[in-house]
Amino acid sequence: MTGTWALLRLVLRRDRLLMPLWIVGLALAPAGYLSSIEAAYPDAASRQHFYDLNASSATFVVRNGPLYGAAPGNLLAWQCGFVPVVVGLIALLTVVRHTRTEEEAGRRELTGATVVGRHAGLVAAVLAACGACLVFGLLTAFGVAAQGVPLAGALALGAGFALAGWVFAGVGAVAAQLTWGAGGARGHGIGALVLAFVLRAAGDSSGSAGWLAWLSPIGWAHRLRPFAGERWWVLALGVFATGSSVVVAVVLAARRDLGAALLPVRLGRATAKASLRSPLALAWRLQRGTLLVWTLCLALVGLLMGGVAQNVAGLMRDNRAVADVFSRMGGGGAVMDAYLAGTMTLFGLAAAGYAVQATLKLRAEEVAGRAEPVLATAAGRVGWALTHVMFAVLGPAFVLAATGWATGAAYGNGLGLVPAALAQLPAVWVLTGLAVLLTGFLPRYSAAAWGLLAGFLLLSLVGTALRWNDVVLGISPFQHLPRLPGGTFSAGPALWLVLIAVVAGASGVFALRRRDIPVG
Structure with a gap:
């Protein structure tokens, strides 16, 4: 792991514009949602009507997840139901960009020729992505808490967002070891994200198969139940999955040459088609x-x-x-x-x-x-x-x-x-x-x-x-x-x-x- 902190500083320097932009820009959305909810549903009767109309709608549940109550915080968490998917996507793309893309461009070979450990680049990329997700979750939590919703629920909401980002940062680290190019790594990572969303949607929309949502990191963010009796122990699932993914990625990285991949590449034609x-x-x-x-x-x-x-x-x-x-x-x-x-x-x-x-x-x-x-x-x-x-x-x-x-x-x-x-x-x-x-x-x-x-x-x-x-x-x-x-x-x-x-x-x-x- 020699040189991890130096490479982490390099990652943060390269993303000094893009990372703050998505963190702050995306953190403003929940605050805006809460303001619009309070303006649109100023009393308990109107919020209860919204709950009665949408809680049992299978299509709405597929899109946003379960709606646990009619309080402003419940409506906010439900409106932000797709945010974990967005954060997960950003996290896995960040890790792939600073691992597989660096190998593909030849820059990883140059940094590796210095006093840098074999796994320092991978760990630095994961730390940068997870740190960004954590900052985003905290900004979201304190931003909505400042508008009057319970602090515990706000922290659970932000933790759910960060949780999804952490897990898919680990997924991105594993995907970067499997394929020959950054495009393939992104494809595998996004495929895993789509599968997680489908499992969450299937579990939430089907009473008999609700256990499917527990197989999805996106489902874990919803199972934290912000503003509805928070289940803090669900965070342990995300931490364990993230740590396990990073360990698997490190093991896989040790089994391949720089620039190579673990999955076989399909050979193309000897000459191009006309x-x-x-x-x-x-x-x-x-x-x-x-x-x-x-x-x-x-x-x-x-x-x-x-x-x-x-x-x-x-x-x-x-x-x-x-x-x-x-x-x-x-x-x-x-x-x-x-x-x-x-x-x-x-x-x-x-x-x-x-x-x-x-x-x-x-x-x-x-x-x-x-x-x-x-x-x-x-x-x-x-x-x-x-x-x-x-x-x-x-x-x-x-x-x-x-x-x-x-x-x-x-x-x-x-x-x-x-x-x-x-x-x-x-x-x-x-x-x-x-x-x-x-x-x-x-x-x-x-x-x-x-x-x-x-x-x-x-x-x-x-x-x-x-x-x-x-x-x-x-x-x-x-x-x-x-x-x-x-x-x-x-x-x-x-x-x-x-x-x-x-x-x-x-x-x-x-x-x-x-x-x-x-x-x-």
Whole structure:
């Protein structure tokens, strides 16, 4: 373990922008949720009505987990039911980034040549991820406790979030030992996260198979029962699972060579297919898996959101404050229009996440050293860049169309919601343009595109619910889109957003054409 603390400082220095951004940005969400809950349900009768309407809804339970009571803290914990999944995802990606990605880029070999122990890098990455999750949990706990909810419940809520992050940091450490590349490690880790969510959802929605939720770290976060008679002993499960995962990862790391993997790699063809002999075909090969995963995941969420539409409609009819929140997020005056338009905004923000990931593939190829061999052929820089940008432009359209169709199918509206989903594209393309701009001008800080998306997410969800100033909210491009269904489509704002996206993207490609490749 020699050199662990030095490498930990290096990890924290490299993540000095990204880590505080996600910690603080995500910690603001529960505080915003609590404020909106207290505004929407100011008395016990309205909260009890909410509980009666949603506690027995299988679709809501699948999405958010069990609802244990009608107090503000109970409603807050239920509204934050998906946060453990987000924290788990961030934690495992952080560990993979500072372990397997470092090996793939050749930097782990350089640090390993110094006075550094064999397992110091792995342990430093896990400590950084777990420390970030702990800070996030404490900020969340004290943030909501300051708003008047019981401190014990707030601490249990934050501990549940940190617990999920710790466990999946360990999962990421194990996944990093199994595959030959960072992409494969991320795939295995995300697969484990999806399995944990499915087990939790199956256990919570089925009375006879409730034990399934105890097999899931996401289920453990809910079984802590914040604000409903906290079960502190559940934390021991998470600590034990995290420690066991790290021990397994260390043992596996000792059994493989640097840069190697424990799972066998499937050998490819001796020569490339004719269909792979162009930059566009290569980009499709690199991007298709990401596009498929985003499409399937968002389509499944669309089915859930469409399935609960009638329940939400009943809730909004009985509570004017809730209807006002959805109306501010989007839509016209009709109850269902407001809900569906707000849902389309959420899907637009999610599709922007795919657009950012597809765009940053340019930087990933550059850092990994795979861009140089491609550019050493007859392929030009502009053409190579545009093949990836094309997926960041057309891919979100495909994702949104599939998601709009799935939502409409569950709601009983068929293809009727596809235009409403596609109306989010101009704002999504702004994120694509900004990501290209950062990749061209500031390649070392291209990951800041995720920070921009997090900021827009905060403005569109928390800021809208808390009635922030319109000038501040207007920073988000999603605030300038037509609220469909129910709203009136206006071509002017959409054209301005498209123009901003084109100018930013063209400037980024121009800068990419003139700078060195790679830039370390």
